[in-house]
Amino acid sequence: MANYFLKYCEINLKRMVEFRLNFLFDIITMFLVNLLFYGSILYLAYSNNGFGEFSFNDIIMSVTIMQLAFIVGIGFFRGMDTLQSSIITGEFDKILVRPINSYFHILISEVNLKIIGEIVSLIILLFLNNPINIPFILVFGIFSAVIFNLSLLLFQCIPFFTDMNNEIDFFDLVLGFSNYPPSIFNSFMKFLGFFIFPGLMISFGPIMILKNPSFAYVYFGFIAILITAFVIVFNLGLKRYRSAGY
Amino acid sequence: MEMINVKELSKYYRVKQKKGILKDLFNPEYKTIKAVDNISFSINKGEIVGFIGPNGAGKTTTIKMLTGILHPDFGEIVSNGFVPFRERKKYLQKVGVVFGQRKSMWPEISVMDNLELIGSFYNVSNVELKKRIDELGKLIDISDFINNPFRKLSLGQQMKAELVSCLVYKPDILFLDEPTIGMDIIAKFNFIQLLKKINDEEKTTIILTSHDLSEIENLCKRLIIINNGKIVYDGDFSKIKPDEVIIKWEDKGMIKEKRMKKNKVAKFLGKIDIDTVTIKEIPVEEVIKEFYK
Numbered sequence: 001m002a003n004y005f006l007k008y009c010e011i012n013l014k015r016m017v018e019f020r021l022n023f024l025f026d027i028i029t030m031f032l033v034n035l036l037f038y039g040s041i042l043y044l045a046y047s048n049n050g051f052g053e054f055s056f057n058d059i060i061m062s063v064t065i066m067q068l069a070f071i072v073g074i075g076f077f078r079g080m081d082t083l084q085s086s087i088i089t090g091e092f093d094k095i096l097v098r099p100i101n102s103y104f105h106i107l108i109s110e111v112n113l114k115i116i117g118e119i120v121s122l123i124i125l126l127f128l129n130n131p132i133n134i135p136f137i138l139v140f141g142i143f144s145a146v147i148f149n150l151s152l153l154l155f156q157c158i159p160f161f162t163d164m165n166n167e168i169d170f171f172d173l174v175l176g177f178s179n180y181p182p183s184i185f186n187s188f189m190k191f192l193g194f195f196i197f198p199g200l201m202i203s204f205g206p207i208m209i210l211k212n213p214s215f216a217y218v219y220f221g222f223i224a225i226l227i228t229a230f231v232i233v234f235n236l237g238l239k240r241y242r243s244a245g246y
Numbered sequence: 247m248e249m250i251n252v253k254e255l256s257k258y259y260r261v262k263q264k265k266g267i268l269k270d271l272f273n274p275e276y277k278t279i280k281a282v283d284n285i286s287f288s289i290n291k292g293e294i295v296g297f298i299g300p301n302g303a304g305k306t307t308t309i310k311m312l313t314g315i316l317h318p319d320f321g322e323i324v325s326n327g328f329v330p331f332r333e334r335k336k337y338l339q340k341v342g343v344v345f346g347q348r349k350s351m352w353p354e355i356s357v358m359d360n361l362e363l364i365g366s367f368y369n370v371s372n373v374e375l376k377k378r379i380d381e382l383g384k385l386i387d388i389s390d391f392i393n394n395p396f397r398k399l400s401l402g403q404q405m406k407a408e409l410v411s412c413l414v415y416k417p418d419i420l421f422l423d424e425p426t427i428g429m430d431i432i433a434k435f436n437f438i439q440l441l442k443k444i445n446d447e448e449k450t451t452i453i454l455t456s457h458d459l460s461e462i463e464n465l466c467k468r469l470i471i472i473n474n475g476k477i478v479y480d481g482d483f484s485k486i487k488p489d490e491v492i493i494k495w496e497d498k499g500m501i502k503e504k505r506m507k508k509n510k511v512a513k514f515l516g517k518i519d520i521d522t523v524t525i526k527e528i529p530v531e532e533v534i535k536e537f538y539k
Contacts, residue, residue, distance in 0.1 A: 003366060004363075004366060004367070007362070007363050007366055008363075010359075011352060011355050011359055011363060014354075014355055014356075014359060015352075015354040015355055018354060018395070090348065091348070093310070093315050093345065093348060093350075094348070094350050096313075096314065096315045096334070097313060097315065097338060097343045097350060098338065098364075098367050099334075099335050099336070099337075099338035099339045099367060099368065100335065100367055101335065102334075238317065239317045240317075241315070241316065241317075242259060242316070243310055243315060243316060
């Protein structure tokens with residue numbers, strides 16, 4: 001599997017190098033977007049001495065975990081973002097005619113190496129954190145990436161059952177929820193932000209475990225439910241898959 | 247030895263009927279289309295079978311079920327000892343698929359990079375891959391464009407590259423769904439020769455769909471015709487070839503025409519005064535057309 005992943009990385013690098021100027025421009029733009037985005041959140045948190053029950057340090061940790069989760073998700077496993085359209089157009093056949101695991105193939109089939117700009121912002125964010133917290137951030141960044149990938153994949157499976165693309169920008173909703181501390185939301189919005197568009201779970205879930213270790217049951221329970229739901233939905237979807245043309 | 251066995255296979259699609267915006271929203275009506283309707287056939291190892299039918303007849307759906315892409319609604323498939331949709335990963339190790347309408351290569355990278363990536367899925371090392379490309383190159387030469395990005399190739403070149411990508415790992419079965427789209431006459435001729443050679447030397451079972459009957463005639467001894475999801479003919483290609491000819495001759499300045507069995511032509515020609523006579527074979531398309539009705 002690692003062999004295929006490296007091959008895809010190599011191919012994507014070649015693909016991007018073919019349009020080098022565009023590649024360079026995208027890296028710089030993404031770095032600036034991240035700088036502005038995280039800079040503004042951190043500035044607000046610093047000026048207000050944190051947000052509610054979350055201190056400034058908690059906020060730095062949460063944005064770093066979120067950044068790591070998104071880099072893993074949209075950078076190295078970008079293929080999940082194309083699943084929805086490939087089901088509709090029948091391009092999904094391309095995955096199904098190859099003798100490798102189809103979940104894995106979907107995930108690695110697109111590697112977005114333009115995330116170099118985002119990796120630079122992640123490194124800056126890591127430096128802003130207390131070094132003692134780095135191992136926790138790295139481990140929970142990966143768990144949050146699993147939540148992000150699985151929830152997005154589940155959402156991308158909808159066209160197996162509806163034969164139609166979804167107009168909802170799931171990623172934007174997740175991102176929207178991940179920016180703000182849970183305390184500003186009412187219980188319904190909290191439910192949405194933790195379990196439906198799990199931005200809150202991705203960014204603040206790990207911090208809530210630090211504050212209240214029993215939250216780990218919710219966090220890991222949610223991951224287990226997502227894995228089970230994805231396996232069931234994906235396999236049901238494969239049975240219903242229609243491809244395109246008779 | 248039996249390679250593919252299909253029993254009572256069916257695949258249905260539900261299609262929404264357009265009845266107006268409000269009706270579609272609150273009370274949608276669906277129609278069930280029987281894309282493949284209770285078909286059975288078996289194919290032996292090393293056979294080349296032409297699988298033809300009009301547009302929307304169910305050819306592609308059948309091929310997609312045979313390759314494990316689609317799950318059948320009813321019936322059984324055993325191909326090369328596997329149930330394709332259940333054991334897809336193992337089964338596809340020895341199966342090649344080319345869809346003329348859908349490319350499986352990555353457009354932005356070169357053909358060689360594509361072949362290396364595809365080869366890695368089938369555990370073909372780069373050394374073996376180059377050796378195989380050289381072997382295949384005698385009949386299907388891709389050396390002129392092997393280092394060009396796939397998207398910059400002509401349709402015919404893309405099809406050649408797609409075919410080579412299937413042959414590098416020496417599949418036991420080759421499914422070709424309209425593979426000669428965009429190929430010129432020479433490329434088509436070479437393609438047919440290549441398939442004959444592969445079938446002869448490696449005993450590869452080939453299932454080919456095409457709208458070009460001359461291609462099927464040149465390659466396939468056996469023909470399966472499908473229409474409205476049902477098999478309407480399964481047998482030797484030679485048996486459906488018309489055994490009649492059309493004779494045109496000049497009689498006292500008048501052009502006359504008669505359709506008759508081939509074995510009666512000599513007797514007939516002996517009876518009439520021959521000045522100018524033309525004997526024309528009835529094209530096989532005319533017979534096939536009857537099956538499509």
